Amino acid sequence: MKEKLTLFSEEQYDDLDDNMGMVMPVLTDCDADDDFSQGMDSLDSHIPILPLRNMVLFPGVAMPVLVGRDKSMKLVREAYKKKKLIGVVCQKDGKQNDPGQEDLYQVGVIAEIMRILEMPDGTTTVILQGKKRFLLEAISSTEPYLIGKYTVFDDALPKKSDREFEALISTIKDLTIKMMSTGAELPRDLIFSIKNNKNSLYLINFSCNNLPCGAHEKQDLLLIGDLKERAYRLLFILNREYQLMELKASIQMKTREDIDQQQREYFLQQQIKTIQEELGGNINELELKELREKAAKKKWDSRVAVIFEKELRKLERLHPQSPDYSMQTQYVQTIISLPWNEYSKDNFNLKHAQKILDRDHYGLEKVKERIIEHLAVLKLKGDMKSPIICLYGPPGVGKTSLGKSIAEALNRKYVRVSLGGLHDEAEIRGHRRTYIGAMSGRIVQNLQKAGTSNPVFVLDEIDKITSDFKGDPSSALLEVLDPEQNNTFHDNYLDIDYDLSKVMFIATANNLGTISQPLLDRMELIDISGYILEEKIEIAARHLVPKQMEAHGLPKGIVKFPKKTLEAIIDFYTRESGVRGLDKMLAKIMRKLARKMAMDESLPASIQPGDVEEYLGAKEYLRDKYQGNNYAGVVTGLAWTAAGGEILFIESSLSKGKGGKLTLTGNLGDVMKESAMLALEYIRSHASLFGIKEDMFENWNVHVHVPEGAIPKDGPSAGITMVTSLVSAFTQCKVKNNLAMTGEITLRGKVLPVGGIKEKILAAKRAGIKELVLCKENKKHVDEINPVYLKGLSFHYVEDISEVVEIALLKQKVDNPLF
Template sequence: MLLGPQGQPVSPQGPQVPEELAVLPSPEVVLFPYMLLPIPVTDQRLVRMIDDVVAGERKILGLFALREPDKGPTPENLYKVGTAAGIAKMLRMPDGGVQVLLQGIARIALEDITSLEPYIKARVRPLQDEVEKTLELEALVRNAVSLFQRAVSLAPNLPDELGIVVVNIPEPGQQADFIASHIRLSTAERQEILETLDVAERLRKVLSYLNREVEILELSSKIQSQVKGELDKAQREFFLRKQLEQIKKELGEEDEHTAEINQLRQQIEEAGLPEEAKKEALRELDRMAKMPPQAAEYTVARTYLDWLISLPWNRSTEDNLDVERAAEILDEDHYGLEKPKERILEYLAVRKMKEDMKGPILCFVGPPGTGKTSLGRSIARALGRKFVRVSLGGVRDEAEIRGHRRTYVGALPGRIIQGIRRAGSNNPVFMLDEIDKLGADFRGDPAAALLEVLDPEQNNAFVDHYLDVPFDLSKVMFITTANVLYTIPPALLDRMEVLELPGYTEPEKVEIAKRFLIPRQLEEHGLSDGQLRIEEDALRKVIRNYTREAGVRNLEREIAAICRKAARRIVQGEAESVVVGEDDLHDFLGPVRYRHEVAEEEDEVGVATGLAWTPTGGEVLFVEAAVVPGKGNLILTGQMGDVMQESAKAALTYIRSRAESLGIEQDFYRKWDMHVHVPSGAVPKDGPSAGITMTVALTSALTKRPARKDVAMTGEVTLRGKVLPIGGVRDKVLAAHRAGVKTVVLPEENEKDLEDVPEHVRQELKFAFVKHMDQVLDLALRR
């Protein structure tokens, strides 16, 4: 690399590359443009070539690497891309050979061979870098420079000045070449970088090799320091033990109390406690030394010290930062759940680039049985960390989180510190299960205590009431789970990154059953694959007609029931193997429990098909409306909540305002009572999303126009007839698909939410996006 007067790199100002060059074959060396490279030449034909080039006017030759060094410098064995190099210096050796110092000028492509004797000559073409100045290119350059500086600081053979030189190189392509020429690469890898003309792609390849080099250097450095540390520790322990032996000989045997105090003192020294915790532990130990072992306070102090000593203050497990391996483990344990998996892999990638990053605070929200808890265990396995699970369901005491003060009899640390102790490391995956089911009473609010635990800015100094010294929780990866979000206090919810785990679709349930549930139940019931086979059609019928859930827990129970009956048949000698088809399910599971198909039923006046969201997934909801003689009363039944009742009133007002255009008498509300009922009357219902469904049902009843059963709808309605967006679109659409609905009516602003709906469901359904109630009536009512 040429340097200017201020130490900045400059391009060599030499002649242009001639069209024909003498070729210098290189068995194991690749030269990059603007780099200097000494090469010894002993072959007399090549020595003659060097002499001819030096005697010429331009002193330029072409350096091309050999594909297979053992086969010799034949034209077929030369790579097609090489480097035009100027001879900066030549030194003759006593054995007749020469040592030449080459300086790269430009990348060249070998067009064809023009001469083979007395040495190879070829016609060449200069190659230009392809550079597009973008933010991505800038990011690649910065990453490459930063990693190279890290490699320079770790490698004993690289001078520190290289880290300064690389920053001052003006062109990204030259920076990539400079870095590639100073790290350990094979000839094939160097040639690959030389042949890459796209500078951004070249930087990506350099980054890949640079990452590998830095990992190797860091591992070497770690091994070196570990060996040195172990030697120093062993020597120190040897001398201390010898001194201890001599002291014991001089003083005689110690009593039990003194031995216990000394043992505790040694454990405190070895526990690696922070300064504040160590000071508190030694203060408590001094108190213990002054009191008799029979004292009640002695046991309390001893228990406290045991807790302090046993905590993993500086013990961490080493993270598995192999993103591909982590992805394999996550896919091996769970099917689907792409968003949570993607978030974990992103954390791993960032953790690989920034070692001291704080652990994320994630909240998995979804219906029961969708794999939230088991996903946490899988994440711990993928990261190579310990896993701790604490259930918060029904916890009502703040001390369960923060612990009890030591003044109370039987005081203990809270569940957080207990979990850390069980894990044995200060960076486990810590799952707080069912965080939406926390309670509160006169003993305090545990949700408020969790505010400090789940705040990355505060939890590096979490103080448990029992320990009364700060403990660093910033390395812990906290994962919370919940079925719903509205019961979680806003301040607590704000501290967590929410990841939704929606209900599974039918094809996903089939895959989960085949990959996980059936093999697990076969193993638990002592059956082999050949003894019981459940056909896919039967599996689909179990999902449709014997379970109604967003998760797969009931599905696994039904599979277990099939396994039990199959095992009994085999044991009683009725059959050697059992195949369960769709028609056999009645014998194994009894009559069908649920019926989803609604598209076959006839259209009816006053009955509209709506879509609802529940914690267990989406449901199809029928809204019935009837008109009877009366005085204009609106009767609402079916355990409707306040918001749902207001939606019904808004629907009626809209119909009154549009009575003429709908063909309804203007004073209908004086002569008739309108009754709106939502079946499943024992189940409470609420929310504004049934607004358009109730409007359609009422309009159908008043106009005597049948409502189409194959059209399901959801959306909030205003007095002016506008249709407003709602939530839970994915689950509602899946429910419509499951029920055999052909058309789904959604608010226009919810069109973006269809991205979360599986592709096969979108293709099988027709969607109508509406802005006004008039559009809904045109779609939902028969003429």
């Protein structure tokens, strides 16, 4: 018989005291027909008995046993020296130190001592090889060790042709390998030896000895003499123990799943830190700590907190040298720099607000009234969706600067974004993070600057937005300026909904015609018309002159500007509805005064009207004055421009010619040309009404001209002016002095209302006009104007062209009439 011993580590014996516990048996190579009876013929009638604690030896199996008792030591040493076989029997009670016959099981195994190993820790290990089962009949002696009388048993082996037994052995092999492999990987040579061993007796006994069950159950297996029956019993125990091991493993996995996940995350984080340190040090640790400290102070909701933590963890995993690191850092900084749910407290002192608005802006009563109303509602209700106000009017009337005053009155932060020339939708909504150089839109950027979620937000020049292949920014503004939608404004870069409902948006525009209708529908329109002369004088005296003196380094009040001087500057050097041009003229004067002061020249105590030309040069505007009524066919009309109102002259003249040809000049638009043709046709059909002979239309050609041919002119407002001009030309009658008119006409002779009434009235007043002819329906617009602006003007409200002609034309002929 060949022997092959596996190696055992010292740890397997650390806690054993005289063979207590189970130690894996040694796997032995043996022949298929070996019955392990070799050497049995040398046995005597009595045999030394070695008691084992909690261990059962089976025939054919080699097993290490830790020996510690004195009697046991004497027995093994003497038997090993004399090469005698011994009887190995398991104790019923492992705690018994000096067992007798009543303390031992009756059936044991005759064994051969293969080797005695002296261990480094002072213990002794004996390798035992089982031979045959025996029955312990009696203990004949207890000194110097146990000696007993015995009877040897032979195992009943099945027939070699028994297929059932073969299947039984194969199943036992597989289960034994599975059991031994649980928790540790078996050496390949051990698995190979088990699978290829042909000795059925040995395989069954090896598996019995290797069972993870108690000694009592192993002793029951040893009692079974029929090998097939022992194999069935072994298979039952193997199945039971294997199922139990699987169940234990499953329970352990379930109970440790949570802690394993935590440990896994912890180890991964430690590995990331180690890798980062190896690559160049975790230089962003302080930055990440600072970000987390800032995040702890934020008032954002749980949804934003989850997203921020996710993005911050992503940043932690990136190395500072990575290209994505700066992009991720910028995104995290954007999230944390936004004022989530941070609001400034509104000042509900209405008198204080009125005082601020009156201090900064003269006039503009409608806007001031609207802001005070808004504050009043906030004071009573406590909360409301902020309105979207659109201030529209000519340049220079103070639309943009109103935003600052409103912010101060409300005690809110002030931000302004200029939309002039904007043509990329991403400027409003931001770019998606997938693009290189992506950034948030201007709305989010300015909220970061403001530091609160309820600033006064001025959208300047909203009518100057353009669109191209990159998108339509005005469509992107629909969400921003809709109180029903902007509580969940979505910026493509931020990719988190943001609440804009507390922001007070104020848009400014010069011309509503270029703004899309859906956008107009979302805003509350407030018209800011141009200033009259008196208002401009007050604005210059209160605001512009002190501002320009300070801007040019001149001591306050060192030079006086009388109101007459300011009036001369406005009349002769500016032509506008606002005061921007006036501000420039005052700056020009201040520069010349600053030069004199810097060169130590004496400064005048005040600037008189006669001195203005010295500082500003020759007068720039003279033609805006009324030019009299000495010519037939010349009538004063009123026009609206983006810069405010203006007066214009309609000139009609007649010349001899057949066919009554009509010539129109002056860079007129289609609507204005149609008005001229309409006016001529109406006069032809009502010639008798105006005292005009019918043959005149066939013998005289008509030429209508509007001066300043380089400036395009269009619109229906000059309709009644053209009728009056043509009737004056055909009748050669004078037009009433200091009279101007505006209104659209129909072929039936009706006068229709027109727009821009306030600007036109102010233009007329600047030009020295005393009387105005308007459509009756325009009276409601005149009633809205402050009576102070209308001082010195009289109005004629008409419904029919005949009324206009009757009011405008005198019976008196002009000097040197044509006929």
